[in-house]
Amino acid sequence: MIPLCIPEIRGNEWKYVKDCIDTNWVSSVGSYVNLFEKRFSEYVHSESAVVTNNGTAALQLALVTLGIGAGDEVIVPSLTFISPINTIKYVGAEPVFVDVCRDTFVMDAEKIESLITPKTKAIMPVHIYGHPADMDRIMEIAQKHNLFVIEDATEALGSTYKGKMAGTIGHMGCYSFNGNKLITTGAGGMFVTNNLEYGTRAKFLSTQTKVVTENKAFYHPEVGYNFRMPNLLAAFGVAQLENVEEYLKVKKENAVYYNEFLSEAHGITLPIEKDNVENCFWLYSILVEEEYGITRDELIQKLNEEKIEARPFFMPIHGMPPYSDCTHGDLSVTGELYARGINLPSSVGLKKEDIEAVCNVIKKYAK
Structure with a gap:
């Protein structure tokens, strides 16, 4: 796994x-x-x-x-x-x-x-x-x-x-x-x-x-x-x-590998870094768009079948019983991101070949 x-x-x-x-x-x-x-x-x-x-x-x-x-x-x-x-x-x-x-x-x-x-x-x-x-x-x-x-x-x-x-x-x-x-x-x-x-x-x-x-x-x-x-x-x-800078370096290098391997995966939106921002890429997270070959949950299942752990984005809190009555504005983007988002393997100990294996599964099911 x-x-x-x-x-x-x-x-x-x-x-x-x-x-x-x-x-x-x-x-x-x-x-x-x-x-x-x-x-x-x-x-x-x-x-x-x-x-x-x-x-x-x-x-x-x-x-x-x-x-x-x-x-x-x-x-x-x-x-x-x-x-x-x-x-x-x-x-x-x-x-x-x-x-x-x-x-x-x-x-x-x-x-x-x-x-x-x-x-x-x-x-x-x-x-x-x-x-x-x-x-x-x-x-x-x-x-x-x-x-x-x-x-x-x-x-x-x-x-x-x-x-x-x-x-x-x-x-x-x-x-x-x-x-x-x-x-x-x-x-x-x-x-x-x-x-x-x-x-x-x-x-x-x-x-x-x-x-x-x-x-x-x-x-x-x-x-x-x-x-x-x-x-x-x-x-x-x-x-x-004492090792935090080394860990950060690896996380950012791994994000570069993910970006490289998934750059041509149709229907997959990659994470970004806004101007003047450095993202630690604690988790490397993608969106599975409508034009991708299968649904978000189906992709998670395919990854799991290949012994790759993946997880959907956090479920929105406003839809849970303790907080369903709380005040909120329009949360349409929140709902869409939950429906499309996947967190991919992001450990510091991840190897380049592991990342490539993950990406190969993702590209396999792209249209």
Whole structure:
């Protein structure tokens, strides 16, 4: 089986994790927690970074840090993994769904303003599959209407927008280190911001708002959250981060191979990179158009029969029971992309011959 996207473990992971075990620093306090935050912040060029136990927690932490809650609305795409939508509900706010762009799959910035109401408090662009949203336009709208911007960059580590790392352009950004992400800690996430006050607040909230008194007792002045990452996983993350540039290079090279092999596949639309954008190509994603020889689902089946793992785009969240009553604009592009989109194998360990094998199956069924 050629898998969809699996971890690449080739560096100092064993060494650093063993150090945690040898020194008994295995829980949520330890030198690797601090080191991972420091080095990640340096890598993405943010003023502050707070490590969390998963990417969902990082998104919830961002909302809580900004005081977003009951009665508030957050504009977000429906074409996404469900995590960002759930976090809006966790804090008592309501998601408002905006459509996406057909070419980049991300939030359509030109459709945001029509959804803004007096209850709107934030915009949450999701840089789905690695391509950044139009952050200049989103920030312009946010400034005009006095809104916060929380970037869901969980799939876009290493992607850039006009030279800035995805996740560092809004008021806050969040990343995931799930096993299928560019770098992994097994489970984990990171909150970043260029506002030191927000960073300090987020760290305090994420660690149970714990204050250590003079006699070493714990005092908690407000409700906090246990979003902490164990030192063991942070050690793994430090090792992974040491190879992030190499992993990015491979992802981009593999995208070039896909583009080359599929350039003449009739009825297949390839992913793009907008001007001034670098796509990390976390997943290489294509569209199966009407003029292709078979349907999207039939192609997935044919790939699976050849022991190639492929997956459809995320199912739109607004069609699911918990969110079917939420406010939304015209979501026709969202629906079309779900019906046509396929994620193809995108692991860092993927070989050129694997990519060619995948593409040969796709070309076989093109008209």
